[in-house]
């Protein structure tokens with residue numbers, strides 16, 4: 001595939017981006033279920049009590065309906081986050097709603113959570129539950145666009161997904177559901193997360209919260225405080241950005257929606273560093289946004305990420321990327337004398353005084 005993808009890419013890029021993902025999912029359905037090759041033991045880690053064979057994950061949004069998590073893991077990911085899933089199925093925003101910014105190797109999407117609904121996703125995961133291999137599956141949940149009680153939507157999804165998920169993600173950072181990101185404000189977040197943790201009940205499923213990159217220092221301080229107060233297990237930094245760097249070169253850069261890929265990299269890294277600083281390394285962080293190589297993954301880990309995720313780079317680099325990144329990351333760890341991923345987490349982060 002490493003050899004074929006550069007030849008295949010121009011053909012794939014002639015197809016509408018959303019249809020290309022549908023095609024990739026159909027292709028993956030035909031792929032073998034077992035992970036390709038063994039993971040290097042140096043890459044194994046335990047985060048929020050869960051064992052991960054390697055720290056490189058597929059971010060939410062690719063496998064929205066939990067159709068191919070095992071096959072995606074077979075590309076070399078240590079974990080796959082499915083969703084976002086909402087209580088009721090919904091069609092999302094009008095087409096077209098995903099745009100490639102080829103000259104920037106980026107994507108803008110305004111999909112608005114099209115999905116088949118949590119029940120269907122959970123049903124699929126239940127059928128797969130015992131044939132995962134060692135890769136982990138996270139279930140990312142959101143609220144329906146027309147919901148009258150958004151917090152109740154998250155609770156309903158969590159109750160249903162907890163028995164089939166290795167971890168759960170409360171996604172409050174999609175820019176494409178109007179008003180959703182207001183749940184990141186302090187009081188709303190406190191209520192949301194407290195109720196989500198109750199919905200999870202006594203199941204030992206870690207609960208992560210996924211935040212936007214478009215946050216002020218005050219927002220970050222507030223979110224870090226609420227996460228620690230409520231006992232949420234981790235923070236995924238970050239979702240796509242509504243901002244536009246002035247140096248974007250592609251004509252599609254003026255489309256409305258969330259921007260992902262390299263133009264998001266520095267912003268997502270800065271937010272991760274700020275959360276590391278604000279939480280003092282007490283809460284596991286997942287780094288996502290513009291990660292496209294082993295170097296990027298290693299930088300994010302040294303900045304404080306226990307795990308990393310990617311989506312956009314898979315579109316531009318092709319299916320051999322996760323395996324190549326895992327190998328490159330193992331090389332970096334050994335070259336710098338670390339004996340595990342955990343040893344390298346936060347190696348570059350400034351020391352924070354104990355509270």
Ligand SMILES: Cc1cc2nc3c(=O)[nH]c(=O)nc-3n(C[C@H](O)[C@H](O)[C@H](O)COP(=O)(O)O)c2cc1C
Nearest residue numbers: 059060061083084109239260261289290310311312
């Ligand atoms: C087409 C597309 C759809 C996405 N859908 C979701 C989603 O449903 N839920 C979510 O939490 N994030 C979603 N994301 C955001 C990604 O999970 C990720 O946070 C973001 O793209 C930054 O990572 P990247 O630069 O590696 O793509 C989506 C991203 C893209 C490109």
